[in-house]
Amino acid sequence: MPSLFALHRIKLLSLLVISNLGLILHLSLGDVKSVAAWAWLDIAGEGGSAALVLIWICLLLKSRPAGRVTDLLFLGLACLFFSLWMDVTDEFVQMADSVRWDAWLESGPMPVGFVLLTFGIYHWHREQLAISAQMRNRERLYREHRQFDKLTPLGGAAYLKTQIELTIKQAEIDRQPLSLIMLDMDSFNMINRDFGQKEGDRVLQVVTQLVLLNLREHDLLCRLAGDRFVVVLPNTLESQAVIVATELSMAIAHLAYRTAGQGERLILSATTVAAMARQESAERLLERLNMTMARAKQTPLARSA
Numbered sequence: 066m067p068s069l070f071a072l073h074r075i076k077l078l079s080l081l082v083i084s085n086l087g088l089i090l091h092l093s094l095g096d097v098k099s100v101a102a103w104a105w106l107d108i109a110g111e112g113g114s115a116a117l118v119l120i121w122i123c124l125l126l127k128s129r130p131a132g133r134v135t136d137l138l139f140l141g142l143a144c145l146f147f148s149l150w151m152d153v154t155d156e157f158v159q160m161a162d163s164v165r166w167d168a169w170l171e172s173g174p175m176p177v178g179f180v181l182l183t184f185g186i187y188h189w190h191r192e193q194l195a196i197s198a199q200m201r202n203r204e205r206l207y208r209e210h211r212q213f214d215k216l217t218p219l220g221g222a223a224y225l226k227t228q229i230e231l232t233i234k235q236a237e238i239d240r241q242p243l244s245l246i247m248l249d250m251d252s253f254n255m256i257n258r259d260f261g262q263k264e265g266d267r268v269l270q271v272v273t274q275l276v277l278l279n280l281r282e283h284d285l286l287c288r289l290a291g292d293r294f295v296v297v298l299p300n301t302l303e304s305q306a307v308i309v310a311t312e313l314s315m316a317i318a319h320l321a322y323r324t325a326g327q328g329e330r331l332i333l334s335a336t337t338v339a340a341m342a343r344q345e346s347a348e349r350l351l352e353r354l355n356m357t358m359a360r361a362k363q364t365p366l367a368r369s370a
């Protein structure tokens with residue numbers, strides 16, 4: 066993974082050069098104030114704000130791919146930083162009363178920065194709408210990044226339980242059936258053992274994409290743990306969930322998966338089971354599915370709970 070500096074070298078160097086030019090201009094045309102003349106509260110406020118904006122810039126560049134939205138957000142934040150930096154510099158260097166340009170350097174870039182940030186955030190919002198459409202089957206109602214698994218990236222067990230509780234309540238209000246599918250990869254530890262953990266990770270990612278492709282708009286896929294996934298299917302009877310579960314198993318069995326290293330063809334398979342929610346907690350429902358899964362792994366015909 067390239068470092069933050071390597072990816073955004075020109076942006077960061079430009080900010081460094083311009084900030085230093087501002088500082089040099091002040092130092093060469095003004096007088097350095099004595100420590101007694103320093104306004105500590107202003108220094109802390111303005112300096113702290115400049116430091117925070119610098120942190121925002123680093124987080125932005127670290128978390129976003131290069132492109133127009135990143136450029137707009139960066140330029141906006143860079144303008145805010147420059148204004149605040151000039152403000153701090155002013156606390157250490159006294160300019161003659163006749164000098165006007167220093168006030169421009171302090172106040173000018175700030176509104177420009179806000180305008181650029183507004184454009185950037187607007188385009189970010191549009192980009193996010195497109196991403197959210199793709200994330201449709203991965204998240205519902207709210208996003209809490211700590212509850213999302215980095216690898217797949219699907220909601221984890223905690224997210225799943227919250228979503229099941231919410232969906233059970235909604236199903237009761239709507240008087241609609243709610244079913245769940247549990248999917249567990251078969252002999253997954255052998256993939257890790259024979260081809261390495263990285264290949265195992267890749268299999269989990271590919272299987273996730275494949276399952277997502279086979280779900281309906283309102284279904285939700287989560288990763289319960291390891292190679293075990295759960296699909297929440299609102300407005301679905303158990304008999305319909307069993308059909309979807311069989312389709313998912315078949316899709317995985319028919320996947321022409323090749324390893325990243327030598328391109329070996331792997332035969333993947335998964336066991337799936339389905340259950341309809343009764344008047345029970347999410348915990349109990351998952352327990353019931355886990356038990357059915359354990360039975361199905363031993364006797365492949367036990368596919369519903």
Ligand SMILES: Nc1nc2c(ncn2[C@@H]2O[C@H](COP(=O)(O)OP(=O)(O)OP(=O)(O)O)[C@@H](O)[C@H]2O)c(=O)[nH]1
Pocket residue numbers: 216249250251252253254255257261262263264265266269290291292362
């Ligand atoms: N590569 C990879 N492996 C994982 C991850 N999480 C769990 N595992 C591995 O998944 C394997 C799951 O093993 P088991 O629960 O025995 O499942 P299995 O080998 O599919 O066996 P059966 O389910 O009985 O068919 C273990 O070897 C875990 O170490 C992960 O994020 N990445």
